[in-house]
Amino acid sequence: MSNSKLVLHNYFRSSSAYRVRIALHLKGLPFEYASIHLNRNGGEQFNPANSDRNPQQLVPVLSDGDIDISQSLAIMEYLDETYPAVPLLPSAPRERAKVRQLSLAMACDIHPLNNLRVLKYLTGPLGADEAAKAAWIDHWHVTGLTALETELARDPQRGRFCVGDTPTMADCCLVPQLFAAGRFGLDLAPFPTLRAIDAACQELPEFQLAHPARQPDSE
Amino acid sequence: MSNSKLVLHNYFRSSSAYRVRIALHLKGLPFEYASIHLNRNGGEQFNPANSDRNPQQLVPVLSDGDIDISQSLAIMEYLDETYPAVPLLPSAPRERAKVRQLSLAMACDIHPLNNLRVLKYLTGPLGADEAAKAAWIDHWHVTGLTALETELARDPQRGRFCVGDTPTMADCCLVPQLFAAGRFGLDLAPFPTLRAIDAACQELPEFQLAHPARQPDSE
Structure with a gap:
C-alpha cells in the first residue's frame, strides 16, 4: 500500500x-x-x-x-x-470478466460517442443542428442501454448490483451513465433492471458523496 | 486452466x-x-x-x-x-496501469468513433458526404494517435514494445489501430515511436498469424 x-x-x-x-x-x-x-x-x-x-x-x-x-x-x-x-472486482475470473465486459460496454461504446469533444465536432465541422445532435445522443444511449438491459436482465450473476450483491467497477460505470442519460432527457422507463441497480447504488453514502451536485466545482 | x-x-x-x-x-x-x-x-x-x-x-x-x-x-x-x-500484462501495478491506460486510450477514444456502425450513422441519419466522413475518421485518428505518440515517446517504461521489451495488451491494441489508420489512408509519418513499436511487433509470427489478410473470411 x-x-x-x-x-x-x-x-x-x-x-x-x-x-x-x-x-x-x-x-x-x-x-x-x-x-x-x-x-x-x-x-x-x-x-x-x-x-x-x-x-x-x-x-x-x-x-x-x-x-x-x-x-x-x-x-x-x-x-x-x-x-x-x-475490492471493486470479484475474485472469480468469470465474474471479473463480466464486470469488465459491462464496464467496457459503457466506457467504449456509449460514453465516448456522447462526450463533449464529439458533440462539439458534430455541431462544428459536421454542421449538425441541435435536433440532429439530440438524436445522436439519444441513439447511442438507447443502443447501448438496451444491450445492457438485455444482458443484465437475464444474467444469473446479477444480484442487488450488476454482478452479485456488492458494488463493483460496473456499478461505478452504470450510475454515471444513467445520470448522463437522464441529464440529456432520455426516458429510462425501458430499462427497469438498470434503474433497480441504480436505485440500490443511490442508497449508499459512497455513491451519494460522488454525485456531481456535491462536488466543489458543481454549478 | x-x-x-x-x-x-x-x-x-x-x-x-x-x-x-x-x-x-x-x-x-x-x-x-x-x-x-x-x-x-x-x-x-x-x-x-x-x-x-x-x-x-x-x-x-x-x-x-x-x-x-x-x-x-x-x-x-x-x-x-x-x-x-x-502474460499480456506486466506484474507491477504501475506498469499494469500503463498497459491498461494505453489500451483504453485506443479502445475507448479512437476505435469506437471510427467503427462501422458510427460511420453508417454519419452518412445515414446525419447526411455526411464522403469528404466529411473521411475528415471525421482522420480527426479522431490524428487526435488519438498524437496523444499516444507523445505519451510513449517520453515514457521511460517504453522498450521495444509499448511497455518494456515484451508484448502486452497495449501492443495487441496498437497494431490493429495502426492497421485501421493505414487502411483509411492516414499518413503515419508523424508517429515514429508508434511505427517503431509496430515494426517490432510485425516481426513476430504471433502478430503475423493474426493479420486480417490471413484470416479465413478475408477478402
Whole structure:
C-alpha cells in the first residue's frame, strides 16, 4: 500500500471522473479534488499542466505520488491492485470478466460517442443542428442501454448490483451513465433492471458523496 | 486452466477482433475461428445466435466452454487470468496501469468513433458526404494517435514494445489501430515511436498469424 497523497484531477459533470470518485469513496480512500473545468478558460483540460499529465487532454487523471494515471478503468484497476481493501472486482475470473465486459460496454461504446469533444465536432465541422445532435445522443444511449438491459436482465450473476450483491467497477460505470442519460432527457422507463441497480447504488453514502451536485466545482 | 475449446466469433477486418487474435496467438492457445461477417446477410452480427451471445451485436465474442465474453479488453484480461502462461500484462501495478491506460486510450477514444456502425450513422441519419466522413475518421485518428505518440515517446517504461521489451495488451491494441489508420489512408509519418513499436511487433509470427489478410473470411 502506497502512503502518498491521492489527487484526482477532475470535473464534477464528467461521467468518467464520477466513476473514479465512486470507486475512491467505496474504498474509503481520502483524495484531494483538483478541479479541471472543461468549460472555463477555453477548457482547462488543454492547459499545459493537464496536457503534461495526460496528453489526451481529458479528465480524470489520478496522481498517486510520482505516477499519473489516466483512463478511468485503468485508474480503478490500479486502485484495486494497490489498495485491495474493499475490492471493486470479484475474485472469480468469470465474474471479473463480466464486470469488465459491462464496464467496457459503457466506457467504449456509449460514453465516448456522447462526450463533449464529439458533440462539439458534430455541431462544428459536421454542421449538425441541435435536433440532429439530440438524436445522436439519444441513439447511442438507447443502443447501448438496451444491450445492457438485455444482458443484465437475464444474467444469473446479477444480484442487488450488476454482478452479485456488492458494488463493483460496473456499478461505478452504470450510475454515471444513467445520470448522463437522464441529464440529456432520455426516458429510462425501458430499462427497469438498470434503474433497480441504480436505485440500490443511490442508497449508499459512497455513491451519494460522488454525485456531481456535491462536488466543489458543481454549478 | 480450463480445458474447454475456445471459439472466437470474429471478423477479419474488425480491429477489436484482431486484438484478441494477437493475444490468443501470443499465448499459444488454439481456437476455432467462427466468422461473423459484418457486411454480408444484412450484417451477421445481428443474427439471432450472435445477438444472444452478445446483446451489443458486435464482435468479437470469445466462447470458453459455457461462458461467452464480449469486449476485447475484457476477453484479454480473462485470458490472462485463466491462461496465465505468456502474460499480456506486466506484474507491477504501475506498469499494469500503463498497459491498461494505453489500451483504453485506443479502445475507448479512437476505435469506437471510427467503427462501422458510427460511420453508417454519419452518412445515414446525419447526411455526411464522403469528404466529411473521411475528415471525421482522420480527426479522431490524428487526435488519438498524437496523444499516444507523445505519451510513449517520453515514457521511460517504453522498450521495444509499448511497455518494456515484451508484448502486452497495449501492443495487441496498437497494431490493429495502426492497421485501421493505414487502411483509411492516414499518413503515419508523424508517429515514429508508434511505427517503431509496430515494426517490432510485425516481426513476430504471433502478430503475423493474426493479420486480417490471413484470416479465413478475408477478402
